[in-house]
Each structure stands twice: as C-alpha cells, then as structure tokens.
Amino acid sequence: MKNYIKMYLQLVCIGLLLVSCNQTDEKKLAINTVNTNLNTTIESKVDSLLAIMTLEEKIGQMNQYNGFWDVTGPVPENGDAAKKYDDLRKGLVGSMLNVRGVKDVRAVQKIAVEETRLGIPLIIGFDVIHGYKTISPIPLAESASWDLEAIKKSAEVAAEEAAAAGINWTFAPMVDISRDARWGRVMEGSGEDTYLSSKIAVARVKGFQGEDLSAHNTIAACAKHFAGYGFAESGRDYNTVDVGTSTLYNTIFPPFQAANEAGVRTFMNSFNELNGVPATGNKYLQREILKHQWGFSGFVVSDWGSIAEMIAHGHAKDGTHATELAVNAGSDMDMESNLYVNELVTLVKEGKVDEQLITDAARRILRVKFELGLFDDPYKYCNEEREQSVTGSKEIQDAVLDMAKKSIVLLKNENNVLPLKKEGQKIAVIGALANDKTSPLGSWRIGADDGTAVSVLEGLKVYSGNQITYAKGADLVYGQTVFARELDINVSDKSGFAEAKQVAKQADVVIMVLGEHGFQSGEGRSRADIDLPGVQQELLEEVYKVNKNIVLVLNNGRPLSINWADEHIPAIVEAWHLGTQSGNAIAQVLYGDYNPSGKLPMTFPRSVGQLPLYYNSKSTGRPNMPSPGEVFWSHYTDVSNTPLYPFGYGLSYTTFNYTNLKVNVVSNNTVEVSVKLTNTGKLNGKEVVQLYMQDLFASVTRPVKELKGFELVELNPNESKTINFTLSKNELGFYSNEGKFLLEPGDFKVYVGGSSNTTLEAKFTLE
C-alpha cells in the first residue's frame, strides 16, 4: 500500500477519536438528511475524515473542474489552467469532468491522491448518456421499446465500458418530462409520460449503479435536471419555466422521486428558472423537496456554470451573491462556475453561509466517494487491460444491437410493403443519412469516435442478397462536428435529385432514409419547425413521382411533423438515432428478422403550432364541437386537435386483438383489471399492452387519460393471454396543489389497448 494512503488511514483513526468526543455536533451536521438506510461504517469513516478537514478542504470537495489540460502533455503554466492545476494540488478540487481514458484519469487521480494533504480521490464525471464508446440508441428511442430489462441492460453495459475507461460517475439519466418536440433535448429523455418515465428512470439508475456501487464495473448515476427543464417556454433551450403546482407535483417530480427511491446517488440541478427562482438557487426544490421530504442522501451538482448564470437570470447581484444563494439552496457541487472555490471561504467567515452547510455538502460528496470504493483503491477504475478488453466488446455490441432493434417503431405499413423480400429485389437506397456512419450516433455521445456506426446502406447489404443501388439525392448538413454552426444550416442544392430519381425508377422498392442529422437535436438544438430539414421533403416528393413503392426510414431525435409522408408513403419506419449498430438493427427490421414492437414515447403532432401536444391533457370546459360548424369550442380553425401519431402508438408485422376487459374493485385502494390479448396475425410478435385511467371528477382536475400500467407480451399466431393489472394507491391517487397525496372517491374509467387512443373501456367507482 502506498505511503500516502497509510498516512490517510492513520489520520482517519485520529479523526475517529475526535468524532467520538463530539457526537452531538456531528449529528447536527446531518442537515436535511432523513434517510435511515445509510451504511454506518461509511458514515463513521466520513465523520472521521470531516473531523480532520479544514474549511478550505471541505469547500475543495465542492469544486468540480472540467479537464483543463492535456493530462498527457505538459503541465499548464498560464492563466486559468495553471490556477486550476494549482487548486488540484492544494486539495481544492473534489471532482473533474470530461477527463476520460485510463491514462488521463490516472494522471489526475495521482495528483489528488499523492500530492494533496489528505489524498482524497477525485470523483470523475462524464456524460455517459447512451453509451460511452459503443453507442446505444438515444434515450428517447430506447424509451420507445417500453422494455425495461433491455433499457437496464443498455445502462449496465454503458457503465461497464465507461468504468473501464476510468469514469465513475455519469450525468444520466435525464428524467425531464417534455411535451414540446421543439426542445432539442427531448432526445435525451423518456418522452412525455410521467409513469413510463418513472419506470425507465428506475431501470436506468439500476443499470448504471448495479447491485454494488463499489464494483469496478458500476458507476454513480445522476437524475437531472432538477427541476422543470423540459418545460422551457416555446421549447427553446434554457428558456423560462413557469408551471403550476399540479404539473410540478403530478408530472415533473415523480420520475425524480422514482430515481431517488431506486437509490440514485446524485442529482443535477438545472439551467432554468422555475416560477421565478433559478433551479440552482432554489431552496424549495433542493432542500425542502429533495433533501428533506424525499430524504436524498447523495449530493447535488450544479449544471455547467449554472451558479454564475443566476446573475444573467437577474436573481444574483454578482458571483459572490450567486455562491451564497446556491449553497444555501442546497447545490453541493459547483460545476465550472469556479465560484465556490473562490468565494465560499469568505462567505463563511462573514457569516453569510453557515459552515454546517459546507460540512453537509462535503459529507454528501465524500459519502458517495466511499460508496464507490474510491478510498479503498483510488485507481480501481484505472486498469489498462480491462479498458482494452471491455471497450467495444462483443457483449456490449450485442446489447446495443438488441436495444436498437427494440427501439424501432413501425408507423405505417400499407399493403404489407414490409417486411421486404431478402432475394431477387432491386432496391434503391436514397438519402444522405443512408450512407452516414456518424449521424446515427446521435447527440450526446462525446466518448464515441466519428464514423463508427453501421450505416443503413452497410446493414442492408449484410442482411440480404438483393441488388442495392445508392444515390444521396441531397446533402443534409455541411459539417459533422458537435459545435459547428453549419449544422444548423440546411443545404439547398438539388443537383442530386436527378440521379436519385434515376435509381428509384429502376427499383422494385425505394428505401429513403431522411430526417435529422444526429447533431440537429440535443442541447442547444431547439427547432422552430419540426418537419424534414433542408430539401428532403422536396426530394421525397420528387422520388415519389417516379416510384411510389417507398419505405421511408426516419432518423431523428424528436417527433417530426410528416403529414405529407403519412398521406402518401406506404411504409414509414421510425428509426431515431440508433447508435453504433444502427444499420444492422434497421436492416433486421426491414427484412423481418425482427418484428418491430416499439411504441411512441412522445406524440407526433400534425403541425408545430399544436405544441405542446400530449395525450394526457386536460379536458377543458368545451372539449367537443357541440353541433356541426360550431365555432366556440376548444380547437384550431386550421388543423385538427388530434395528433398525427399518438403516444403509445406503433404497429407490428402481426396484429393483436383485445377482448374481455374486466374490472374488479377489491377495495378503495385496490382495483384489479384484466384483458385478453390475442395475436390475430400470421407472425410471432410482441405487443405493449397499455392501461390508461381517467378520474372523471376530482378536487383538482385530472387528465383525460393517464398511463397507469403496461406489459410487454410476446405471442405466437393465434395465441392468447390474459394480462392482469393491479391499480393501487399510487395509481389511483394524485397530488393536490399543496403537494399532498390524495385518494378521492368517485367515478373512474380504464382503457386498455395498444396505444393511448384505444377505445376499449370500462368503468368503476371508488366509495
């Protein structure tokens, strides 16, 4: 064992003695923590360490820096980087983000462990959003699988690959509900529904963190962005959020609460203001709800620079004030505002920040470091051989391929155009995205290398003996880098149309791969129009003139409005951004090797003007046209109220039938529901059986329908199965405007089917 660790352990023993003399004070430090399930051994080690830490060192734990120099290169000498390097050596850095790869992580960890007074290891954070190097589908796509086991597995392999590269903390899952497809970050969440998102949040947290956080292949997860980020006005990223308490308690909070109950070890606050107070400086959110009411025992990291951004929000006077507001509100770690490290000591000395809050924040951070096992072995994530053998391993590739197939949603399949025949077909493949090996990786995949995805063109060639010709038709974007402005500009060059029409004319089937480039969604990528970008719509219409037998494969990070395609194109496949194995997954679905089973996690609108559009809306006082031609009811005069494709919608190559819906009220907080599902088609297939509920009248109005249960069921042709659901208190009740959970008597409806627009219904009453 290295000398510094020995020294550290000796100090811990001294600390233990000190702590035992000072129990009462120590207990006071457990501010806001009501969690009783804490590991007592870890707690006493944390106590011991805190007892020997200076105020500066505790504040150091609360400071997170971005990787500030090429760790393999020379030590920085000038400016910001030099100061950060110096801070690291002084023990004034608790965490770094965006340092990855064993070599680099080891280099920074070595400084923290060997050069600082106490040798406290760093926690290394990274955005492992949908994979690290091997990329799984974007989270919105994964959610379309409704397959919690597969989603968990996807997080598990992402954790394994990231952990092998030195990372021990991911800034995922994002559990923000969003109802606005204009918001670029819908790609990173689970869609519009609170119930589905809560289940997925649990699956992802469990996948990342595993059964044992101290294992070398698990990493700490982070529920973000607390809270309300997905409700940005007009879908414009970072914009103001102003929502009522009913939405906050019933729609926004539950996935966070579910993540907390699943044991998520960190939370990230958020860029937005919520009802006038920036989330980062929001005491109600962080101290009252999260740490007090929910008993969260991990730590809260700010979002990037969000402490300093409170000045631009008009909430803080300057950096010092922002620091004071953030710490008092419960933001434990400062991501890159560089304020805590510079301002906090003075604020404590001036009595503006209570030192107990600093100790509490440091305690939370140290607790997670102990849980990760970093004190037992700070280099436990730094094994070069493991990095070599795990990165891109077969197990990981298989898992992301499996996830990718399951994420695909069949939107239309007139006259069973799909699945395609594997032999004897002349197939024309058209569209820049068909031949793109980078775009399928999607947004938020910083660890992956460009050009590492299997393209659709490659996949189609592997899975069939058909004759395949390709024409680009039109470019989609100029550049391919994350920050390139050009990505926002769509080209107008139509010179490739003629070639595209030529190959289409000679083909039996045309596969057109259209949609958004991987970087057209994600952070900072809000769109005011959500139709096919650039000249792709024109290309589609031109090709249609010469061959109507088109399969449209969509690549996108958000719902699109594709009315013309829905009206004219016989087959439409929603293939999102599916990651490294994209082309293989799409080919397997197009050729019928995998029968599509995905269901939309977000409503597809007819027009961007309908947004926000979501299935679980309220009724209004004038929900229906009272008589033909009547004007005064809740509607648009130029577009229907209905979506193009509703939440929960998705087809299969087989068909399913629902019968025998039965409801049994067992008690006022237990209702049993059953339904018979039959595969009425010719192929084996999977169906997501969805149960929706409506509380017909309540002290606070309830949505017209709310998802309250689902089950993924696989059936052979002609096979039937009875599916049983139990609605208990959690499903039957709701939160009042004061945040109190209510279970009210009254009349209810249940709907069961394969989409949110199902009409199979039954009634029940609670006394």
Ligand code: NOJ
């Ligand atoms: C800003 C994003 O909002 C957040 O989700 C992410 O984790 C951090 N940047 C770190 O990259």
